Amino acid sequence: MSVSEKIVSDLVANQVSFVTxxxxxxxxxxxxxxxxxxxxxxxxxxxEDEGMGLCAGAYMGxxxxxxxxxxxxxxxxxxxxxxxxQYYRMPLPMLISYRGELGEPVACQVEMAVHxxxxxxxxxxxxxxxHKEEDVEELDSILKYTFMxxxxxxxxxxxxxWQGY
Amino acid sequence: xxxSEVLREIAPILADQLVVCNIGLPSQELHMIDDQPTNFxxxxxxxLASSIGLGLALSQDKKVISIDGDGSVLTNFxxxxxxxxxxANNFILLIVDNGSYGSTGDQPTYAGGKTSLTEVAKACxxxxxxxxxxxxxGKVLQEALDGDQMxxxxxxxxxxNVKVPVITMDPVVIRDRFMRAVGSI
Numbered sequence: 616m617s618v619s620e621k622i623v624s625d626l627v628a629n630q631v632s633f634v635t636x637x638x639x640x641x642x643x644x645x646x647x648x649x650x651x652x653x654x655x656x657x658x659x660x661x662x663e664d665e666g667m668g669l670c671a672g673a674y675m676g677x678x679x680x681x682x683x684x685x686x687x688x689x690x691x692x693x694x695x696x697x698x699x700x701q702y703y704r705m706p707l708p709m710l711i712s713y714r715g716e717l718g719e720p721v722a723c724q725v726e727m728a729v730h731x732x733x734x735x736x737x738x739x740x741x742x743x744x745x746h747k748e749e750d751v752e753e754l755d756s757i758l759k760y761t762f763m764x765x766x767x768x769x770x771x772x773x774x775x776x777w778q779g780y
Numbered sequence: 781x782x783x784s785e786v787l788r789e790i791a792p793i794l795a796d797q798l799v800v801c802n803i804g805l806p807s808q809e810l811h812m813i814d815d816q817p818t819n820f821x822x823x824x825x826x827x828l829a830s831s832i833g834l835g836l837a838l839s840q841d842k843k844v845i846s847i848d849g850d851g852s853v854l855t856n857f858x859x860x861x862x863x864x865x866x867x868a869n870n871f872i873l874l875i876v877d878n879g880s881y882g883s884t885g886d887q888p889t890y891a892g893g894k895t896s897l898t899e900v901a902k903a904c905x906x907x908x909x910x911x912x913x914x915x916x917x918g919k920v921l922q923e924a925l926d927g928d929q930m931x932x933x934x935x936x937x938x939x940x941n942v943k944v945p946v947i948t949m950d951p952v953v954i955r956d957r958f959m960r961a962v963g964s965i
Contacts, residue, residue, distance in 0.1 A: 633839060656838060658866055660831075661858025668828030669862070672800070672835025675820070675955065677964030680835070698824025699832075703955040 618777070619644035621751055622710065627654045629758040631681045631708070633673035635659070635666035639685035641712035641777050646683060663688035664695040667707065674705050679762060681708040686715070686731045686771065687724075696738060700767045707767040708758055713744070718774035735769050742769040745776040781914030782940035783876050784809045787847075790918050794819075797925070798962060800833040800846045802826075804883030806876065808944040810847070817957040821947055827856030830873050834863055837871035840962060843925060844870060850877040850891035857900075863932070864905030872924045873932045874917070880939040898934045906932045914938070 616624070622645050626634065634649050635658050636642070649657045656678075660666030663684045670680035688711070700707050714721070715728025735742045741764075743757055744750075754770065761768040783806065791814040800820045801807040807821040822829055830853065833846030853859065853875055863873065879892020891897050898911040908929050912920045914937030924931035947954075959965045 633835070658835075658838070658862065661862060662856075664825070664828065665831045665856055665858050665862065668825070668831025668856075668859075669835035669838075671828070672832040672837070673839040674835075675832075675959050675962060675964060676836045676839025677962070678839040695825050695828065699822075699828065702824060703951045705955070 617644065618748060618751055619648045622754060623648040623652050623655070625754045625758060626681060627652060628755065629679065629762070631679045631758065632656060633658070633670065633678040633680040634683060635669050635680070636683040637661075637663050637666060637685065637688060639712040639714065641714065641772070641774065642683055642685070642710070645710070649683065663692045667692055667695045667700060670707055671699055671703070671705055679706070681710065683710045685712045687727045689731055689734050690727060693734070693738065696740070696767055701738075704765045706762045706765045708761045709767060709769050711769055711771050713771040713773040716773040716775070718779060731771065740767050740769050742771065745770060745772045748776060748778065750776060781937045782942075783878055783882060783937060784813075784942045784944075786876060786914045786917050786935060786937055788813050790921055793918060793921055793925070794845065798836065798842050798844045800829050800836065800844065802829040802848050802852050805941055805944060806847055806849060808947055809942065811947050812944050817961040820958045821949070821954050823947065823951055827852045827859075830859045830863065831856065833873065834859075834866065834868060834871055836962070837868035838866060840964065841870060842962065843872070845872045845874055845921070848873060848875045849882065850875060850879060850897055851881040851889045853897060854889055854891060860901050860904035860906060863930070864907070867907070867930050869928055869930050871930045872921070874921060875932070875934045876937060877934050878937050878939045882939065882941055886939050886941070901932045901934070908932065909934070911936065
């Protein structure tokens, strides 16, 4: 089973059935698996805050949502995370490509990478960092934790985890 | 006709429907006119009423009406292609288009200028786009509810506000009673 298949299999096992995505090169494989899954309604969003709105609606409709996006989206979504997801106390697993880490070829990505963990910490968002392939074994527990505590939870996945681009 | 008059007129139609209401004055006015557990009031995040409503409509069978504004749709323009390409026939997007940012002091929006939200929605691929005057909103909304097809209504009305208190209800209370009305908890 590939890492992408394992991620989607854990989402499905945790009844996550509504997934919104904004693409990143690193996330292409997992987005393909989401699209392929018969158990998940995949709804691509044009911007990550829009995606979080879709997820909020899906949650209130009785579905377990998730968002897949790049770390640059933290800059886009702070207001939504604070005044929608956290304020109304909604669960939201966020599978995030952690661009700008070791192995990054695009210098500009580093500019947001240096702020990513600080911003998440400032927002009191529980944050997990997948650096080695075996770190994916924690995903099942992270998903259970997210839907237990009704919070947005960040899972940062770097280039080493994805073994390149 | 201004927005609060439109809301007052359609309140009996909204009363037993799931409503996701836009941030600021629209939510405060609806809350004042006819507070219902089936109303989800947005206290933050301008622009996401249509996204929340679509997510809700795609996730359960009851009809959902998102009450949005022209300024809020302009701030989340990406929502229209998403709506067009993810058809939920239990979803109605009602855009109260008064050509201004009402909650912030009636500054003009581009929708009150050269930009037609009706044409934009059509260009984005939305199939049932109905533009009406404020006075006809009740009739058009009822037809959309009876029609069982996803509908985008652009209600053209005048700019202007009434004095209205802020909503002091706790957001978790709003969300909890709304989800009980939806039947999802």
